[in-house]
Amino acid sequence: MKRNYLFGIIVVLLITNIATLIFWNSDGENVVLDNNNKKIDSREPVATVGGEKISYEDWMNTLRKNQGQEQLQRMIDREIVQQLAEEQNIEISEKVIAREIALLTTMQGVMTQEETAQKKREWREDIIYRYQLGALLTSDVTIPEKKIRNYYKDYHEQYNFKASLQLSHIVVPDMKTAEKVIKELGNGASFQILAKEYSLDEETKEEGGYLGFFVDYSKFLPEGYAEKASKMKERTFREPFKSGKNVAIIYLHRKLPDIKFSYQEIKPYIKRELALSKTNKNLDAKLLWNNLNVDWVYE
The missing domain is CATH 3.10.50.40 (Chitinase A; domain 3)
Known part of the structure; x- marks a missing residue:
């Protein structure tokens, strides 16, 4: 569990740090730069260094070249997981989400109420995505009940969160x-x-x-x-x-507060961890692309 959980945390942090949203409207002037609704004028330079100007257009072209494909792939991954999870009725327990958010919170320093609310929204999306992805990747893997119970008996404390x-x-x-x-x-x-x-x-x-x-x-x-x-x-x-x-x-x-799980509450998540370990699968949504018709510009 620890290895898979740490990998999941890394995924969450990478997505949170990389996925800065940049939008531009049809008139090409008023630009919303990020999640904080910071606005800039796309007609003005985005930076000036020693008298040399870096234009908004040059910046956008560089982003498209260097991160465009990766960002689009992440968006496709999210859409695939969401559609397949809805199709297979895969829902993530609110209690599990609360535990994950609590763990991530303890890794942060001091945050304002606004920062806390923003982080919670971002983390919630990432947690649901990660757990649904794990469920989809292991849906056809069978783990004996006895093995799940024994694992819970030995490691159940690591699933709880202490106040x-x-x-x-x-x-x-x-x-x-x-x-x-x-x-x-x-x-x-x-x-x-x-x-x-x-x-x-x-x-x-x-x-x-x-x-x-x-x-x-x-x-x-x-x-x-x-x-x-x-x-x-x-x-x-x-x-x-x-x-x-x-x-x-x-x-x-x-x-x-404390968050504790009974066997029945945490059983599906232990099963998924054991199944991922058994199949040696990474949390990679690309393994699911063949389940839906995906047509994208980089194909």
Whole structure:
């Protein structure tokens, strides 16, 4: 599972990083550049280097030459998988999708609500695509029930997701300093900037006090952090409290809950992993192209 999962993560990240969308309208002037609706005028240079201009047209021609075929193939792959999955009624459990999104979230740093929502949309599409592709590639492979049960018995914990907290903190020497920081936070000051200014924690202050994600957080977090954070709402800071010799102010970015699977819930996905391993198939949608009539310009 670990090998297949890591491969899947790599696929997700590659698609997420490469698939920047570039559209142009019929008048050839007003261009939507990316998913954030950034607009440019296609009549103007897209870059100027030492007085030399790079035109929008030259940029588009280079993209078509270097990435046009690969991007079109990815679009065809997606369409093939979607059509065949609908035809065969292959649906992916919302619980499985939530687990995958949670895992990907823990690999990120601090994200705003808007960034989180955007990532979730992108990840969701990629997760569904990857799992449907796996199901299609292994639909004719038989795995004995006993083998699936034994695998679940040995490795079921790796399918579960443990509750995680994403935290930042500011450590100050006394309550007087802490109250000053709290007042500035209440007035709208940035937690990250205040951490760089006030925090005594040399390991995290330059990162805005960022601590990261914690799974077994009661074991690794400083005194009082786990108890306080467990009662907080996401994207809020906590009133200062004593932690060891100092005073701490913590900020909870994300709180991700436990996700656990029964055998019946995870059985189809274990079967697909074992089937992929048995057939030595990679998650390559090109293996499905013969199932539909595909006509494309690069053929």
